[in-house]
Amino acid sequence: MTPPPPPGPQLLGPLLAQLRLARGWSQLRVAAELCAASGVPTLSRHEVSRWERQLRVPGEFWLGWLAVVLAVPVDLLVTAAARTRDLGPPPAFGGSRPRAALLALAQRWLADPRAVLLPGAPTRPADRGDGTGPVRLAELRRLDDLVGGADLAGLGAYRLGRAVRALSGCTPSARPRLLPELAESAQLAGWLAADAGDAAGALHAYRLALRAAATAGDPALGGHVLGSASHLLTGVGDPEGALVLARTAYAGARRSASPGLRALLLHRVALAAALGGRAGAARQALDAARRVTDAPEPGREPPWLYWLDGPELAAMTGRALVALGRPLPAEAPLHAVRRRGPRTSAIYGGWLARGYLQLGEVERACAVAGEALLDAVRAGSPRALGQLAEVRRRLAGHGGEPAVRRYRALAAAAAPYLPRPGPPPGPAGRRAHTGRAARRPPGGATGSAPTG
Template sequence: MTDLGANLRAARDAAGVSLSAMAARTHYSKPLLGLLETGKRAIKAEHVSAYARALNISVETLYGPRDDPLRVAHEWLVADNPVEVHSAAGRRVGAGLAGELEHRVIELRHLDDVVGGRDLLPVVHQELVAAQRVVNDASYTEGTGRRLLTVVAELAQLTGWVAGDAGHYAEAQRVYLSGVSAARDAGNPALAGQLLSSLSYQIANVGDPADAVLLARSAVKGAEGRTTPVVRALLLERIAWASARARDREGTQRALDAVDDAYARRSEGIEEPEWVYWLDRKEIDVMAGRCLIESGDPLAAEPLLSGAIAAYTPEHAREVALYETWLAESYARAGMFDAARDTVDRARKTSQGVNSTRLDLRIASVESLLPG
């Protein structure tokens, strides 16, 4: 509601129309228009239509982008999955270029382990734009097209993740949703689920956790029967986290149990996509610990977090510092403030030189729990 009101005001300001003049054009009172634009009164369809007529613009312009995550998730679930061959007049590319791009995605993904989002975002964004240009402008075989679309979807997931780490949440959402389309066209439902569940994770942290739960469940449902064990464990983790943020303790525990079951089914005979290389037992323990804190059981989280932190090597400074903030929060919520203060100080020291907005916000959030 606030966003739509802001859109109404922005459109009026852009047209150079005062609130008094707008009242005359729409025949609504000036006080009412002020309440609509500040989100203090419910905006109805007739209000939007009145603004569109008065300013000679489209209704769609006032409503803003139509890429609502839950709508996109629904469309993904019900849509067919044909491979669309994107060809245009341009240079024909082959499997060689597709292979090079696939290798580059892996390099960038592993670079995210050691480089903060604010530093890495320009690099991955540039790579995504370049890959999209190849898909849109070049010509290629159906098989190469499938590989190129997969590259675009994987780069969209990485770019969205890095953008979120840098604090650019709207950009992250836009990129995630564009990646869903590419993954669907590539015939890769597991990757589409990864993109939607990544967006769910962001929404659980900075938006409405209830929406995040729906989105995470949509990701699991849409990829059901077409995921490997570790991929399924990852998608289920996102349900667990969103449920914890939504204060659904039973839903959180069910999801965590399902994560353990899925991960236990992995085997050397099942090839996992490279983009789940990082999900191992210690990462699952970290998520379980975080969910325990959100669910009001901080003492049970401490051994899970401490064990995972000890297993990390120093070059993974951002992850170590992030997990130290969760450990500090577990102490703070258990009333162990000296231990919490020592741990968050250690996280701050670990985070020096890591340009991650997500990490900065976590440290500030934990420090706000400490007395004095």
Template sequence: MTDDRRRQFGAYLARLRRDAHKSQPQLAAMLCAVSGTQSLTRNEISRWERGGRIPETWLPCIADVLGVPVGELERAAAYARGELEGPPIGAAATLSEVIPAGDPLAPLASRTGRRIGGDDVARLAARVHGFRLADDVLAGGDLMAPVFRELNAAMRLYRESAHTEAVGRALLVQIGELAQIAGWIASDAGRHEQAERAYRLGIEAARQAGDSPLVAHLAGSLAYQLSNTGQERAGLDLARAAVEEAGPDAPPRTRALFFDRVAWAYTRAEQAQPAIQALGQAHEALTEADNEETPQWAYWVSREELEVMDARVFTELHRPLRAVPLLTDVLRRYDATHAREVALYRSWLAIALADANEPEQAAGEARRVVSASVDMASDRTASRARAVLRRLQDFQEVPEVDNLLHDHGHLLSA
């Protein structure tokens, strides 16, 4: 029985428990009640979910309590024991579906390039972070060509150079991080297929490097795109799989990000209560003592950014009394050089104001969004501008809205 398969089973069991909205102590108490024994504790549930043990004799009771077919649990347990071959289970099953076919990162049969070391990786890491910082102030269309050139160069460096195993792993991490940035930039430019290919490549690189939080970061990024492009169910499954992949020991700042993406995926899937619960989990994770070094790619995760997601979720759920104060406060303090984010956040504020029956203020915010989107090479911002204009069509009798639609209504047919 492999450790990996036991961990997969544990992650699968944990997801079933969370889907049933049960805590570990609650599950232990319910299993004791069903089985007529008092011998099971929360610690044993935790041990199962960590992959320390498969709950062999408890499977029928677990199936009863969590409302899943016992045959499904038994097949998963048999796979974990190594008695069955076939697809993985739980989060691994979801993530395995997005791994690219073949191995685009396989080294060439004969490495002919120069030997590289840690200094080369450090220089690549600096360029990777440079793209992150550039994405804060530039739109996707401005960065597409250079970021994909850099990604292709990094892949060639890995495949063709001579290096130690440790250097190879470090290179794979940087390829994974760069692929995440490239995917995000491509998505912002409206190149969703290219973005998905980049995310899938990055997941494979991070998997080969053994970096679970980075795998989760890439999977969550792809989940976010799926949720926003009409694939809400797939986005939700992948967002939840990303949390499981990262595990409870991932740095708190990264877990906050992953839960935020789960919250958005639930929102897009029109599941309000799980969405709000995930928002709470994100805030809880961020307040935990962070004794571990946080990956550089999570530098931007903060209470302010979590509040933006709170407001977006409340807007989507038509709760403007909660969304408007949050967005107003965040925008008052937000760095104005991050023009795309400011425009996006104003778009949510405009819709929340419309929902609050404040069309005059909504029209003012909408005009700012449209003006910013016209000169910005960001498909995401242009799409949000159109969404705001569509929402304000319900208030055409209001002079401010009528003037806005007269000036910019043509964008709705773009």
């Protein structure tokens, strides 16, 4: 008998995988059962795999037959399918497959944030995984304060490769010591790749980081990984996916997280909700973050969160307020962090310029955007250009004003020196056909033909 799924809304892919594994079936067995029950002989295990990885959502026809062969209420699958569709289409950055894979993995992690998600490896002598090498992990984090991802992403990938090799060649006794380092290395590599504009590469690294953090038994680090991935999806125009990851991160990590991490994850929720048009949820998350802490204590925070302090959290609040259309209270905290470094100044300067545009202060918006543009050149961070692109779009209706003309001239002069994003990933997979028309499932959903 199939055990009932855990309560609460789920995404369809992880739910199907859970129900299948509970019966001890392979994807091939599920496909065979569906073919036998529905009379469609052409459904393959590859289509079942696409459903579980959320590369495709089955239609009413197959949802009905899935309910039959898995012995669950059809409403359960229909609700999960609707929630999956609510995520919307993947953003057009070429990262639909790693995005879907990370969303599915996040649901597995939420069910058990300490699950063994990274399988064992053969044992043989290997490199020491103690942070030695050309750049130690802590040093690479500090370099990220000074140098943009365009210059550091390669070094982050190299550091991650060393951690992977160390774990794959370690003895069983060394594995517990090396897993946390692998998780932190993968999280940092993902962050640097995201800063360099390689969204798909970053999502791949975050997926490895989440597996390693869970296997290491560190829900707090796992939550930080998902929070970082949420921040990435927010920046590439996918607030719905970002909101799912941020809420999953907070739900899975809050019991183990430090006050600063809980506040950070709530800010991830707030920004994604605000950009996704969910003002009530954004305000609720901001209020909850303020109740947790507005000034993290360094001694109570993990070493990978050394950069988080009161002014940074205040600036995050200001950013969310601009996204909510409340620029006046956002001005002071956004101004306060603009001299912390070129990338910080460029990122928050872009949000401040956007706030000035909401207030109708075009000249001040152009002045701040111009400073942020030059800071983006100094930073070497394609991510720092995100809000400036939005500012430029919103300036289109003010093209006749002198301040706008000056800003456009500056942008044209700076264009050759702006950091370029990383290369796009490979092409997406092709769609498969499921075959001819078939009979309806008994008492379930209806449909004239099987659909993907």
